[in-house]
Amino acid sequence: EAGVTQSPTHLIKTRGQQATLRCSPISGHTSVYWYQQALGLGLQFLLWYDEGEERNRGNFPPRFSGRQFPNYSSELNVNALELEDSALYLCASSFRFGTQYFGPGTRLLVL
């Protein structure tokens, strides 16, 4: 069974640009979660989508947004990139509110 997939694996942007990160959940999973992990820091919860709806949002500014598509895949958009947005962005999926399984992550570097 295929795990959670994320693309791209690496992304380099400059300040002020927009970044789009994508995630495909495990087949049968309906929930997608996004986390940010800055270098040397813990996982910070960003967004949770379930059945196409945003269910919860972490303490991040509105320039972090996303959506979930009918096939349960998801994308995370980060507008007006700042240097401190450089981090590993992790997507996890679960069936409803069950155990979360993580994808390999997208490493975003903002120059």
Added chain:
Amino acid sequence: QKEVEQNSGPLSVPEGAIASLNCTYSDRGSQSFFWYRQYSGKSPELIMSIYSNGDKEDGRFTAQLNKASQYVSLLIRDSQPSDSATYLCAVKAGNMLTFGGGTRLMVKP
């Protein structure tokens, strides 16, 4: 604010020893508890989940839960250098999963 606390380490143990990783949480309503392992530069990988008080064993790993003391631990028996990683404790209350900052484990040959 719901908190999950872990000693950041590093916790250094010799190969073959037992590594003991600890985690405390603040929300008494927490129902599910998870341990993830994260190698440097990689994503977290689920090791164990535990839902009721007591011990749960899976191979070399044992998770222990004490809800009265709001305490979760992970024991790794016969530690191997390949166990060197950061171990994340995660606690679920309602529909939200909260992660601790992780404990870095170093197993020395």
